[in-house]
Amino acid sequence: MSRKMSLGEFISRRRNNMQLTQEELAKKLNVSKSAIAKWETNGGIPDRDNLLRLADALGVTVDGLHKIINSEKNEEVDIEINITADVIRALESCGYKVIRPGKDK
Numbered sequence: 376m377s378r379k380m381s382l383g384e385f386i387s388r389r390r391n392n393m394q395l396t397q398e399e400l401a402k403k404l405n406v407s408k409s410a411i412a413k414w415e416t417n418g419g420i421p422d423r424d425n426l427l428r429l430a431d432a433l434g435v436t437v438d439g440l441h442k443i444i445n446s447e448k449n450e451e452v453d454i455e456i457n458i459t460a461d462v463i464r465a466l467e468s469c470g471y472k473v474i475r476p477g478k479d480k
Contacts, residue, residue, distance in 0.1 A: 379443075379446050382444050383415045383417040384415075386411070389433045390415075403428075403432045404429060405428070420444060
């Protein structure tokens with residue numbers, strides 16, 4: 376059985392996967408490091424403008440973040456991640472298999 380992921384957990388995991396510190400992400404968003412820490416510990420939700428910048432910085436859609444925020448089901452949340460062709464090539468060159476939407480698994 377899967378459990379739903381909180382917005383804070385998603386932000387933290389995505390930031391770490393992107394190898395960014397809280398300070399680096401804060402700088403990209405023009406917010407304080409403590410704002411990032413607050414969001415990652417579920418102490419608050421970014422306002423509309425910060426949510427838009429956060430989605431862009433994390434390479435996801437705002438709709439995807441809203442799905443996490445509004446999810447009340449106890450299941451995994453399906454979100455769109457915007458990955459460029461360069462990132463796909465880099466992942467594949469490292470041995471990762473990238474499954475593209477609409478392609479057979």
